[in-house]
Amino acid sequence: MRLGMILSLYALKVKVFFGAIRASKANIILLAVYIFSFLPGTIGLSFTVTSALSSLRQGGADAELFVDILSAAASVIIVAAILFSLRGVTVFEYEQNIVFTSPLRPSEFLAASLLVNLTYLLIFAFPLFMLCALIVSLLSLPPPQAAVILISSILFALSAILLKTSLSLVKALYGGVWINALMLISAFILMFPATSIFMPLPIKYSILPYPSSLLARTLIYVILNGIPLIDLLGLVLFFLASLAFFSIMSKRNFFPFTTQVPLVSPFDASARTQAFKMESNIRFFYRMRIPIRLNLESESLLSFLVKKEVARLAREGSLFTITLMYAVISLIFIAGGFRQMDGAGSIPSPLLILLGTYSIIIPVMLASNWRILEAKNLWLPISSGADLRLIARATFYGFVIVSITIPLAIILPVSIALKINIIQALVILISTSLIGCSVNLYFAVKFLRGRRTGSPSFLIGWLSMLITSLLLLPVYILAMLPYIFSPSIALDIAMLLGSSAYSAFITKIFLNLINSNILFIEV
Amino acid sequence: MAPVIELINLWKSYNGFQALRGLNLEVNSGEIFGLLGPNGAGKTTTLKIIVGLLKMDKGVVRIKGIDINENPYEYKRFIGYVPESLSLPEYLTLEEFLIYSGKIRGIPRDQIRERMNYYIRLFELEEKRRALLLSLSRGMRQKAALTSALIHDPEILILDEPFIGIDPAGQRVIKDIFTERVKMGGSVFISTHLLDTAERICDRVAIIYRGQNIASGNIESLRRLSKSGEDATLEEVFLKLTEETREHLSREGS
Helix, strand or coil: CCHHHHHHHHHHHHHHHHHHHHHCHHHHHHHHHHHHCCHHHHHHHHHHHHHHHHHHHCCCCCHHHHHHHHHHHHHHHHHHHHHHHCCCCEECHHHHHHHCCCCCCHHHHHHHHHHHHHHHHHHHCHHHHHHHHHHHHHCCCCHHHHHHHHHHHHHHHHHHHHHHHHHHHHHHHHCCHHHHHHHHHHHHHHHHHHHHHCCCCCCCHHHCCCHHHHHHHHHHHHHCCCCCHHHHHHHHHHHHHHHHHHHHHCCCCCHHHCEECCCCCCCCCCHHHHHHHHHHHHHHHHHCCCCCCCCCCCCCHHHHHHHHHHHHHHHCCHHHHHHHHHHHHHHHHHHCCHHHCCCCCCCCCHHHHHHHHHCCHHHHHHHHHHHHHHHHHHHHHHHHCCCHHHHHHHHHHHHHHHHHHHHHHHHHHHHHHCCCCHHHHHHHHHHHHHHHHHHHHHHHHHHHHCCCCCCCHHHHHHHHHHHHHHHHHHHHHHHCHHHHCCCCHHHHHHHHHHHHHHHHHHHHHHHHHHHHHHCCCCC | CCEEEEEEEEEEEECCEEEEEEEEEEEECCCEEEEECCCCCCHHHHHHHHHCCCCCCEEEEEECCEECCCCCCHHHHHEEEECCCCCCCCCCEHHHHHHHHHHHCCCCHHHHHHHHHHHHHHCCCHHHCCCEHHHCCHHHHHHHHHHHHHCCCCCEEEEECCCCCCCHHHHHHHHHHHHHHHHCCCEEEEECCCHHHHHHHCCEEEEEECCEEEEEECHHHHHHHHCCCCCCCHHHHHHHHHHHHHHHHHHHHC
C-alpha cells in the first residue's frame, strides 16, 4: 500500500464531504455553534448518568441490569453496521468516475475510507466523547481506569467500522439471498437478549460472550473498581478478528461491484444533488393527485402565488413529512401512557412539550428546501419585473398555512379527546409557525443576498432555529401561566392575545427585514 | 436605427474576479445581435446585468432609453429572457409554468391562454401540456422556457445559448421565430458558442474578451478589422481576433 496515495485520497474524500463548509469562515463559526449547542444537554445527561453509576458503586443498583442495558446499546451499533452492509459497497459518482479509473488499488481506497470514517466519528461523536469525559471526571476515576475505558471504547468502535466494511465487501462480492439471510439472522441473535430487559428471560447479555457484552462488562466493572482482564482480552480478540477479516477482504477487487449513491453529507449545499434527491419525491407526490392545481382563474396575483407555494410544498413532499411528523407525535403521546397526565395539573402536558420542541423544526425544513430548491428559480420573477416582496410574502403565507393547518388538523382532535387545554396548543402552534417561518425565511434570504450559496443548509437551519427558540421563550413562558395560576377562560384569552400580539410584532419585524433584503438578491 | 439596448462602460466583479471591464455595446431594433466570446469572457454576466439578475458595479444600461439603475422594473415589460443554466420549477406542469410566467407579468388571462396555446402547438408540446417540467427532455425544457419568455410578446428577446440541446427541427422553429420578430421591428440579443449558427442568423455580432468589447459589427466589417480574407468564416475571424487580443494583453502585462 502506498501511504502517499492513501493520504491524498483521504484529503479528497474529506474535502468533498465537508465541501461547502470550507467556503467561508462564517461556516466554521456555525459548526462551532452547532457542536457547542449540545453542551447544556450533555452536562445535564452526565449528571443523570453519574448519579445512577454512583448508586451502582454504593451497591444500590443491580450491576447485571446495567451490563444488560449497556450491552443492548452497544449491540445496536453492531447491528446497524450489519444492516448498513446489506447495501453492499456504496460509492459516490466522483469516486466511480475519477478515483476508480485511476491506478489506485482497492486496499488503498479502503484504507482511505477507514481514515475518513474515523474522522467523521471524531467530529460527530464529539458530544458523546464529552459526555464520557464528564462522567469519568465526575466519578473521579483514577487515570489507569479512565485509560481502560478509553481503550476499550476505541477498540469496540474500530471493530464495528472494520466489520461494517468487511461485511459490505462480502455482500458486494458474493451477494445473494443466503448472505442477506445470514446477516439478518446474526442481527436478530445479537439483539434478541435485549428482550430480557423488559421480561424475565434466561438469556441475558451479562452471561453471553457477545462483543457488546464484553464492552459493557469491561466498562461497568472498571467503574466498580474491578479488573475485567478476560473481558478486555475478549475485546482485543474481537478487534484482531475484525482486522484479520478486513485484511483478507480488502485484497479483493471490488471496484466493479460497487453501487453508486448520491452524495449525502450534512454539509452538502449543492442544489444539483438536493434536486436529484427531490426528483423522486416530486414524481411520487404528483402521482398522488393532491387536488391543488394552478389555473388561470385565480383571483389575485398574491392568492395565485400562495397557491403555487402550497402546490410546491405538496409535490416536493413537505406536506407529507409534516403530516407524518405530527401523526408520530400524537401516536407517541397516546401510546406512551401520557394520557393520565392532565394538562391542567401541576406539570405541562407532554403533548405540549412535544409540540413546543418539534414545531420549531418545521419552519427550518420549509425554509431550507426553499433556499436550496426554489431560490434558483427566482430568475423568472426577477427578469419579469415581478415584485420580489410579493413573492416573499406569498412564500411566507404558504409556509404559515402548511405549518398551522396540518398540525391543527392532527393535534386538535387529540387535545379535545384527551381534555388538554386547546388554547395552549394553539398558542404554541401559531407562535412557532409565525415566528419560525419569518425568522427562517429571513435567514434564507439573508444568506442568498450575501451570495453565500456554499453555506451548508443544515448550519443555516441550526442558526435560525437557535434564534427562533430564543424569540419563542416569552411565548413558552405565557403558555406556562395555567400551571402557575389557576386555569380560567380569562387567563386563556389573555395568553392567546398576548402571544398573538408578540408573535405578530416579531413577524412584522422579520417580514420587513425580508423585504429590505430580497430586492438585493443576485441569481 | 435607434439602439434598444445600450451598455456604457459596464463594470462588474465578484469574488475577486473582474468579469466586465468597461464594456460598451449597442443593439438596434430590428436586428439579431450575437454576443460571442471564449469561456469566462463575461457573456452571461452581461446578459444577467441587463435582465436584473446581477447588479453592476459601475456603468449605464439603457433599455429603450430607460436607465435600468433609475427604473429597475419598468423596462422589464419589454424583455423576455431565457438563461443558459435552465433552472425551472420542476414541480409544475408545463401549462402551470406558463400560466405562472404570464401571471407574474400581469398579462390578462385571455392573452395568456391564447399565446400559451399558440406556442405549445408551434413547439409540438401538446402532449406534454399536463406533464411535470421534471419529466421533459432538455430540448423540451428549452422550448418551455422560450415560450415563457414570449408569453408577454416582448420587443426584445435576450437569450443565453438558446440552441443548446434543441434538435434541428426545433432550432429551425426558433430561428423562424427570431426572423419573424425582427421583421416586426423587435430585437433578438443572443449569447452563443455556436459560431456557424451566429454567422448564419445574426445581423451583427460583438466579440468580447476578458470583459471588453474587442470587435463588433457585421461579418464583413469584422473580416476587414481582422484583415482576414473575403471568404473567412466567423470562426476564423473570431479565433484571429481573440488570439491577437490575448497576445496584446500579455505583451502589455509583461
